[in-house]
Amino acid sequence: MTLNKSLVWFRRDLRAYDHAALHHALTASGQVYCVFIYDTTILAPLPRDDRRVSFIHASIAELDAELREMGGALLVRHADPVEAIPALAAELGVDAVFTNNDYEPGAIARDGAVAARLKADGRAFHGYKDQVIFEKDEVLTLAAQPFSVFTPYKNAWLKRLAAQPDSLDPFDIAPHASGFAPPLPWTALPTLAELGFDPADTHVATGMDGAAAMFDGFLERIEQYATARDFPAVAGTSSLSVHLRFGTISIRHLVRTVQAMLGYGGGGAGAPVWLSELIWREFYAMILYRHPHVGERSFKPAYDAIEWESGPDADELFAAWCEGRTGYPLVDAAMAQINQTGFMHNRLRMVTASFLVKDLGIDWRWGERYFALKLIDYDMASNTGGWQWAASTGCDAQPYFRIFNPVTQSERFDPDGEFIRRYVPQLASMGRKQIHAPWLHERKGAARDYPAPIVAHDEARKKTLARFDVVKAAA
Numbered sequence: 001m002t003l004n005k006s007l008v009w010f011r012r013d014l015r016a017y018d019h020a021a022l023h024h025a026l027t028a029s030g031q032v033y034c035v036f037i038y039d040t041t042i043l044a045p046l047p048r049d050d051r052r053v054s055f056i057h058a059s060i061a062e063l064d065a066e067l068r069e070m071g072g073a074l075l076v077r078h079a080d081p082v083e084a085i086p087a088l089a090a091e092l093g094v095d096a097v098f099t100n101n102d103y104e105p106g107a108i109a110r111d112g113a114v115a116a117r118l119k120a121d122g123r124a125f126h127g128y129k130d131q132v133i134f135e136k137d138e139v140l141t142l143a144a145q146p147f148s149v150f151t152p153y154k155n156a157w158l159k160r161l162a163a164q165p166d167s168l169d170p171f172d173i174a175p176h177a178s179g180f181a182p183p184l185p186w187t188a189l190p191t192l193a194e195l196g197f198d199p200a201d202t203h204v205a206t207g208m209d210g211a212a213a214m215f216d217g218f219l220e221r222i223e224q225y226a227t228a229r230d231f232p233a234v235a236g237t238s239s240l241s242v243h244l245r246f247g248t249i250s251i252r253h254l255v256r257t258v259q260a261m262l263g264y265g266g267g268g269a270g271a272p273v274w275l276s277e278l279i280w281r282e283f284y285a286m287i288l289y290r291h292p293h294v295g296e297r298s299f300k301p302a303y304d305a306i307e308w309e310s311g312p313d314a315d316e317l318f319a320a321w322c323e324g325r326t327g328y329p330l331v332d333a334a335m336a337q338i339n340q341t342g343f344m345h346n347r348l349r350m351v352t353a354s355f356l357v358k359d360l361g362i363d364w365r366w367g368e369r370y371f372a373l374k375l376i377d378y379d380m381a382s383n384t385g386g387w388q389w390a391a392s393t394g395c396d397a398q399p400y401f402r403i404f405n406p407v408t409q410s411e412r413f414d415p416d417g418e419f420i421r422r423y424v425p426q427l428a429s430m431g432r433k434q435i436h437a438p439w440l441h442e443r444k445g446a447a448r449d450y451p452a453p454i455v456a457h458d459e460a461r462k463k464t465l466a467r468f469d470v471v472k473a474a475a
């Protein structure tokens with residue numbers, strides 16, 4: 001043991017098991033304090049009923065209770081961390097701050113500022129890999145360059161895991177629990193109202209317990225994942241994205257479980273496909289880290305020359321998309337899902353993103369920002385990655401001439417219109433064949449008031465192909 005006292009700063013890692021920074025702090029220090037900061041610079045622009053704040057609030061309460069069972073506690077502040085972390089470190093007299101790496105450009109700048117202030121006070125700042133299996137420069141091409149295409153990245157990722165199976169070893173906490181500093185008298189958690197927020201329905205179980213129960217439930221269905229995952233009316237996916245976003249479940253635990261399954265021939269066709277999705281998450285985290293401009297600009301610079309629609313007509317089309325009144329039932333049902341629950345099924349994220357960019361001709365960044373506002377699982381790397389994939393402006397882009405048809409997508413992935421009926425009840429009376437394109441059929445009752453399509457797909461398709469002419473040479 002080399003340090004007297006340390007402080008662990010929790011961010012996207014709201015759990016009390018298999019936690020890299022906490023493990024390293026406990027094994028290196030005599031006494032360990034824990035803190036979470038509600039970052040005023042992030043919270044200020046959010047609506048009062050933001051679902052993420054409610055999710056964090058509930059998960060923090062569970063984390064504090066777990067830490068207390070082990071003899072510690074969670075300090076919670078509502079502040080700008082660049083000020084608050086160095087101030088708290090000084091107040092507690094710690095030698096070092098331990099935390100897990102965050103790869104978003106804003107977080108990297110924030111951590112740099114915190115580290116510089118701590119250093120000026122003679123304290124250390126230690127960052128650890130925790131939210132991914134392989135980070136930054138760990139999966140590279142033979143020429144030691146970052147990958148920009150998914151499949152070779154995935155193959156190299158799997159090869160590295162085979163060579164380094166200990167990358168999945170858990171970072172133990174409980175055996176080192178004697179290192180927790182006892183709770184301080186001033187550790188009451190703030191209420192949502194004290195933070196300036198109202199309770200919101202998260203539509204998903206919160207905290208470590210919620211995540212564990214959801215993963216258990218998913219393991220019973222994982223064999224069907226390869227096919228069921230594309231049908232939004234079915235509970236075919238894990239819905240764990242919010243837990244991966246906030247670290248209420250350990251990525252090592254997930255990958256270890258799937259690897260063990262694959263080892264004994266379990267998990268059917270679903271397990272390797274699900275593992276692939278977890279690797280997509282790491283691919284996009286690496287892309288954002290290596291190419292931070294993807295948050296703002298096209299991955300391929302030539303694509304910044306595309307001229308998107310603008311002006312009052314574009315504003316109106318965008319409003320219709322946001323509010324789910326495009327006249328395309330699957331698109332409208334998907335937008336109702338994100339607006340009502342803060343979640344949208346992956347197939348529908350692809351369909352709605354494609355519709356905004358390639359049917360309405362609107363800049364992918366408008367849609368990316370709308371998702372950022374609404375999604376409970378919003379993650380800058382996956383969101384910009386997903387949007388640039390759909391807009392064909394990103395790495396591994398689908399070619400721009402591949403344009404989703406919102407009606408055939410609907411017929412294929414919601415064949416009975418079950419999902420549409422759930423989120424656009426106005427169309428409940430339509431038959432299973434007619435519901436995908438109501439304007440072509442006789443309508444009864446409330447279905448008569450359902451809007452006509454705001455754009456004709458075939459014409460929009462031609463316009464998009466012309467719009468993308470400027471990048472033909474680069475495609």
Ligand code: FAD
Binds near residue numbers: 244245284
């Ligand atoms: P599952 O199918 O069970 O997959 C397991 C996990 O793998 C997910 O929880 C997620 O962490 C990861 N994953 C799955 N698909 C992808 C993918 N395509 N890219 C990266 N990681 C993936 N995911 C986010 O977590 N946050 C976002 O902000 C986000 N925005 C997106 C925007 C668009 C336009 C698109 C097309 C995709 C976006 N995704 C985002 C990826 C994907 O849609 C969600 O991760 C997925 O729908 C979450 O549901 P699930 O947990 O049931 O996923």
